[in-house]
Amino acid sequence: MVVLSKPAFDHFKNCTTFFPGIPLVDLSRPDSKTQLVKACEEFGFFKVVNHGVPIPLIKELESEAVRFFSLPHSDKAKAGPPDPFGYGDKRIGPNGDVGWVEYLLLTTNTHSGYQKFASIFGEAAENFRRVVNEYVLAVRRMACEILEMLADGLKIQPRNAFSKLLMDEKSDSVFRLNHYPPRPQAQLQDQSNGRNLIGFGEHTDPQIISVLRSNNTSGLQISLKDGSWIPVPPDQTSFFINVGDSLQVMTNGRFKSVRHRVVANSSKSRLSMIYFGGPPLSEKIAPLAALMEGEEDSLYKEFTWFEYKNNAYKTRLADNRLGLFEKIAAS
Ligand SMILES: C=C1C[C@]23C[C@@]1(O)CC[C@H]2[C@@]12CC[C@H](O)[C@@](C)(C(=O)O1)[C@H]2[C@@H]3C(=O)O
Ligand SMILES: O=C(O)CCC(=O)C(=O)O
Ligand SMILES: [Fe+2]
Numbered sequence: 442m443v444v445l446s447k448p449a450f451d452h453f454k455n456c457t458t459f460f461p462g463i464p465l466v467d468l469s470r471p472d473s474k475t476q477l478v479k480a481c482e483e484f485g486f487f488k489v490v491n492h493g494v495p496i497p498l499i500k501e502l503e504s505e506a507v508r509f510f511s512l513p514h515s516d517k518a519k520a521g522p523p524d525p526f527g528y529g530d531k532r533i534g535p536n537g538d539v540g541w542v543e544y545l546l547l548t549t550n551t552h553s554g555y556q557k558f559a560s561i562f563g564e565a566a567e568n569f570r571r572v573v574n575e576y577v578l579a580v581r582r583m584a585c586e587i588l589e590m591l592a593d594g595l596k597i598q599p600r601n602a603f604s605k606l607l608m609d610e611k612s613d614s615v616f617r618l619n620h621y622p623p624r625p626q627a628q629l630q631d632q633s634n635g636r637n638l639i640g641f642g643e644h645t646d647p648q649i650i651s652v653l654r655s656n657n658t659s660g661l662q663i664s665l666k667d668g669s670w671i672p673v674p675p676d677q678t679s680f681f682i683n684v685g686d687s688l689q690v691m692t693n694g695r696f697k698s699v700r701h702r703v704v705a706n707s708s709k710s711r712l713s714m715i716y717f718g719g720p721p722l723s724e725k726i727a728p729l730a731a732l733m734e735g736e737e738d739s740l741y742k743e744f745t746w747f748e749y750k751n752n753a754y755k756t757r758l759a760d761n762r763l764g765l766f767e768k769i770a771a772s
Pocket of ligand 1: 538
């Protein structure tokens with residue numbers, strides 16, 4: 442007889458639909474575009490292998506991040522508070538969200554995110570900046586390939602309809618390093634309340650696409666349509682891809698932006714690095730005409746990425762940010 446641990450039992454008890462597992466897409470396979478479309482429609486989330494991002498580059502960035510987060514708190518705090526860029530500790534965003542996490546948030550299209558960093562960390566910042574830049578270029582290339590395969594899979598012309606927004610020199614993309622310290626010993630011992638320590642509260646990402654890589658510590662979970670939470674087994678040599686709110690709108694709801702969160706229940710620290718590929722601020726976010734069938738209406742009112750982002754920063758993490766822009770209000 443198979444005996445499930447309590448968390449595993451609770452997980453299956455709460456699931457009302459059969460979940461076949463996190464979709465895995467091998468980007469080198471000829472049929473990957475079909476699998477990508479299916480994963481974006483069903484979950485808005487999938488894992489990719491054969492991604493072409495060099496493992497030594499990933500490891501180099503990880504070492505830099507570990508070095509930064511190992512500094513005394515008073516040193517790291519000099520690169521904060523986040524405005525929204527810079528070093529942050531526990532507070533996420535401007536509206537009262539907190540998590541068991543410290544982070545560094547950087548913009549990828551100007552050097553402004555590094556300015557306070559550089560003035561504090563001197564030469565060490567230079568190497569850090571070089572590695573972040575190389576890494577961001579590599580993951581952006583992969584994100585663009587995925588977006589082009591998705592355009593092919595959806596039979597959209599031109600195939601760079603999505604990816605050109607990330608390649609635009611004014612693309613408003615963001616890069617984030619999250620460090621979740623090990624759960625405090627006292628809470629590890631107190632298993633009786635069974636409560637999760639929230640590392641990063643549930644939310645959807647506002648941008649087009651997010652590319653996440655973590656070390657081998659678990660914690661990330663995605664929400665299925667029935668509201669159940671599925672743990673994502675970590676894999677440090679693969680990437681996890683999220684559909685963001687903007688891609689949901691551009692596909693008129695065909696692709697779903699996935700709700701996700703991080704629980705920090707581990708005795709090991711979790712380190713994640715996420716590239717959020719966004720459009721230029723002036724870009725109009727609307728369903729692509731090539732995708733609209735027959736008399737199909739847009740599910741969303743028109744807005745620019747500037748308007749969406751501006752509103753996002755007035756919301757709490759768990760809020761449904763797309764609700765305000767839906768033509769028929771969400772129930
Ligand atoms: C609570 C917040 C943090 C966030 C801005 C917001 O007001 C709502 C969206 C949040 C989010 C989630 C995905 C990314 O981590 C992020 C950088 C983003 O673009 O939107 C964060 C924002 C943040 O941490 O500044
Ligand atoms: O750190 C993680 O694994 C995910 C964090 C996340 O979802 C985010 O920063 O938007
Ligand atoms: Fe996220």
